[in-house]
Amino acid sequence: MRLLPRPWWPARVPLRWKITALAAATACLVALTVGVLVHLWTAGDIRDRAEMEATNSVYSAMDVYRRTGTLAGGAELDPAELPAALRHPSDGDRRVAYDGHVEGNLGPSVWGAQRVDGPGSPVLAVRINMSPQLHDLRRLDASMAVASLVSLAAALPLAVYGAGLVARRLRRVAETAARISGGDLDARTGARTDGSEAHARGRDEVTDIAATVDLMADSLGRRLRIERQFTADVAHELRTPVGGLLAAADLLPPGETEDLLRARVRDLRGLVEDLLEISRLDAGAEAPVPARVPLAAVVREAVARTGLDTEVETGEPGGPGESGGSGESGESGESGESVETDPRRLERIVGNLVVNAHRHGRTPVRVTVAGRTVVVRDHGPGFPADLLLDGPRRFRTGATERGTGHGLGLTIALGQARVLGAELRLDNAPDGGAVATLRLPL
Numbered sequence: 001m002r003l004l005p006r007p008w009w010p011a012r013v014p015l016r017w018k019i020t021a022l023a024a025a026t027a028c029l030v031a032l033t034v035g036v037l038v039h040l041w042t043a044g045d046i047r048d049r050a051e052m053e054a055t056n057s058v059y060s061a062m063d064v065y066r067r068t069g070t071l072a073g074g075a076e077l078d079p080a081e082l083p084a085a086l087r088h089p090s091d092g093d094r095r096v097a098y099d100g101h102v103e104g105n106l107g108p109s110v111w112g113a114q115r116v117d118g119p120g121s122p123v124l125a126v127r128i129n130m131s132p133q134l135h136d137l138r139r140l141d142a143s144m145a146v147a148s149l150v151s152l153a154a155a156l157p158l159a160v161y162g163a164g165l166v167a168r169r170l171r172r173v174a175e176t177a178a179r180i181s182g183g184d185l186d187a188r189t190g191a192r193t194d195g196s197e198a199h200a201r202g203r204d205e206v207t208d209i210a211a212t213v214d215l216m217a218d219s220l221g222r223r224l225r226i227e228r229q230f231t232a233d234v235a236h237e238l239r240t241p242v243g244g245l246l247a248a249a250d251l252l253p254p255g256e257t258e259d260l261l262r263a264r265v266r267d268l269r270g271l272v273e274d275l276l277e278i279s280r281l282d283a284g285a286e287a288p289v290p291a292r293v294p295l296a297a298v299v300r301e302a303v304a305r306t307g308l309d310t311e312v313e314t315g316e317p318g319g320p321g322e323s324g325g326s327g328e329s330g331e332s333g334e335s336g337e338s339v340e341t342d343p344r345r346l347e348r349i350v351g352n353l354v355v356n357a358h359r360h361g362r363t364p365v366r367v368t369v370a371g372r373t374v375v376v377r378d379h380g381p382g383f384p385a386d387l388l389l390d391g392p393r394r395f396r397t398g399a400t401e402r403g404t405g406h407g408l409g410l411t412i413a414l415g416q417a418r419v420l421g422a423e424l425r426l427d428n429a430p431d432g433g434a435v436a437t438l439r440l441p442l
Contacts, residue, residue, distance in 0.1 A: 014167060015166070015170065016160065016163040016166075017163075019162075019163035019167070020156065020159045020163050023159035024152065024156060027151070028152065031144075031152070032148075035141065035145065038140070039137070039140075039144075042137055042140060046133040047110065047130070049133075050109075050110040050128045050133070051096045051098075053110075053128050054096045054126055054127075054128045055096055057074070057075070058094050058112035058113065058124065058125070060072070060073055061073045061074075061124060061126055062094075062114055062124055065116065066116075071124075074126055075125065076125055077116070077122040077124055077125075078125075079125055081099070081101070082111060083097045083111055085097045086123065086125065087123065089113055089123060093114065094112065094113070094114040095114070096110055096113075097110070097113075098110055098111075099111055099127075106127075106129050106131065107129060107134060108130050108131070109127050109129050109130060110127075110128045110130065111125055111126070111127055112125065112126045112128070113125040169206045169210070170209075172189060173206070173210045173213055176188065176210075176213055177213050180213070180216070185217055185221040185224060188214050188217060189211075189213055190210075190214075191207050191210030191214055228279060232279035238272045242265065242268050249261050249265050275408070286416075287419070288342035288419055289342050289344070290340050291340065291342070291343060292338055292339070292340050293338065293339065293340075293346075294337075295338065295339045295346075295372065295374070295440070296337075296369045298347060299314075299369050302347035302348075302350035302354070303351075303354055305347065305351060306354050306358075308355070308358045308365070309365075310354055310357075310358075310366070310367055311364055311365070311366040312366075312367045312369070313367070313368045313369070314368075314369040339440050341440055345419060346440075348412070348416055349413045349416050349417055349424070350374060350376070350438070352410065352412055352413040353376040353410075353413055354367065356409045356413075356436075357376055357377070357378035357380075357434065357436075360378075361378025361379065361380025361434050362378060362380040363378070363379065364378075365378045366378075372441075372442070373438065373439050373440075374437075374438040374440075375435065375436070375437050376436045376438075377434065377435045377436075378433050378434050379432060379433040380432075380433060382429070382432060382433055382434045383426055383427070417438060420441070421441045422439060422440045422441055423437075424437070425437045425439075
């Protein structure tokens, strides 16, 4: 298949240059249209004046010739250059014709002719040379072209400046919308200063767009605050009865029913605690308590607390590491870098990632510590495409084949990573499997 050539223009042209190019094209079109109209009107006027002068000259020359028998005013009898259309005029009829033939210093001309007497008599003709007028027309065209270029050169900076103002205002609106999309619901364009709910009619459409973005952010902020408040209220209200259920389960006689009920109550309590943790993260009430700790040891402890069979490798990327199951990794060497972080939150992040890998992926699940980076990888179907695009969503676990759950583990991990100032990136490995990479800040 033959590849099409790449276009010479860039893939993304800024709005400023588009507006400037449109203004320049409009100015050129206007200058060209005006120049053509003026040229045509002036040329027509020159020709009309020449025809009128030729008619008057023939009339005067004919009067002199009939009275004195002499030729005056440049008149000639049957000149050889006379156009064929004027060689046989009607008796007593004065006619004019345009002659575009150029001869010597004589340019395009207008001839006027009239038969001297009856049929067969000679034709008296007068030639009006239009060279001076056409020379003036060419000078006028050149002057208009220069004036158009000067005007265009003066207008382009103004067009660039005006387009830049519009582009900067639109860029600020786009940046604010991007911040809102990224989760900063306090970002505003500043188009609405009265705080009213009505759609503010500004000076132009850009102000209207900015006001609409602010209204959208206000609406999203209200709805999110209502949702967060509802989640916190529900979690607080459920905490007490769930605690009572757990205490009541302890009073049941030992048996299969007691074990099943206790397990379900523990799951319910875990869900309530997760909801409370998310509500604290949403409210910004969480603050890290930093301490200098060995990263590898904290990661192994977090993996061990999950009770899941997970390989832990420590060492530099690409180099030999240490590995072991969840129950044996605590006895391996203390290789790894000491970092200043909140160990409790770090354990929470790593634990959630390991549990998520086992619940929604397939073994082997491997945790790798290299420098200030922790990588958790499984060998399952990987993260769903919508999760990679939009991030984890609460109470949504993605594809059915990734198992069950309430979808809060990754949300909590991301929230705790933000509290630590760390970066948590979710991706899929080229050969299959989900990869979560946690990079702690310096």
